[in-house]
Amino acid sequence: MTRVLRGQTLSFLSDPFETAPDAAVRHHRRGAVVVEDGVITWVGPEDQVPTHDAEISDYGDALIMAGFIDAHVHYPQTAMIASWGKRLIDWLNSYTFPEEARFGDAVYAREIADRYLDLVLAQGTTTMCSYATIHPESVDAFFQAAEARRLRALAGKTCMDRNAPDNLRDTAQSAYDDSKALLERWHGRGRLDYVITPRFSPTSTREQLEALGALWAEHPDCLMQTHLSEQVEEIAWVRELFPEARDYLDTYEQSGLLGARGVYGHAIHLEPREVDRIKEVGAALVHCPTSNAFIGSGLFRMADLKAKGLSVGLATDTGGGSSFSMLRTMASAYEIGQLAGTALHPAELLWLATQGSAQALHLGNRIGNLAAGKEADIVVLDLASTEAIAQRAARAESLWEQVFPTIMMGDDRAVRDVLIAGRSFSQKN
């Protein structure tokens, strides 16, 4: 079936951190997108659409762009998002671990996976890379829920064999065995990919990190995700636990857990050596701004790290993050950029939430852009979704001025439609 979407269209030609924003994008004020069999086949001006026999969706002035990609979430933390008053380690012990302990129950895991995916789809997120819990059931539940919605999604079993409650610990061997079985069941099945997932160095013994490093070496096409240098107390703890390591990143490198397909969440308090090494191996960092503000972790150095050429994605970090919305996450990235001394341009924010995350997850050839050949995972944004936004956008003299109020003040009311592989998930018009 052929579908034509009409509206404003926004595509990226290059990275706006490297090219001037206006040169980095192609924008059609009256544009159109042709979708065939779940894939974008054409983007251009509305009056040049090359097909006439198609179902037409006219979104008027709304902005059609690639769906948002959330590069780091914990779907099992959905029901405990916005838990008050703790810093990272206390927050994990007080709120996170008790909730994650419930995910050995496959029925509960599926209930939360369904709830999480419906919440984020309503926010325009079309792909996410999630941590599950130590329970294999939690991985199966997530992938089954994603498959039912035909989503391109990634996830892995979160491995922990120390410094966690008894009912949330595996072992080096069982982490290897369970991860391997899940990887064989889910990796590359339809639109799903398995991600090898040690939680972070404080909750894994050296033996467990090495076992997962060995698994990664056996499956080098998989991504590996973990946390890195999120809070200063955490870094001091890692120094005590791994006195032989040069720094936090080294605890991973010494165990075979540093590589080009490594995806490291937070990465706030990095040593110069760590930055150089991440750049050298071509690994990716994921910025989680609402989480970093909410848990009080610190200011991610976006401008410096992008200027050094590092691959950076953007993420909610649900439920350390305080929002399911990638619009809110872009707003938070803007605010953290301001506090760190650089105002991120709207083009940079939109790029991070689409192409940046897609590239960090090594999926830039499939998703994250409104361009021919890409999978048709699309969000349609109403740029005047509330009175407050509409009255500001009405004064806009450029696309960027028109879109920035929605980035800063928008929520699910701005999400007019979401398409997964070309099919509308929920039509609000």
Ligand code: GUN
């Ligand atoms: N570090 C280790 N586990 C977690 C987690 O679940 N959330 C956050 N924000 N940081 C972590």
Ligand code: ZN
């Ligand atoms: Zn996290």
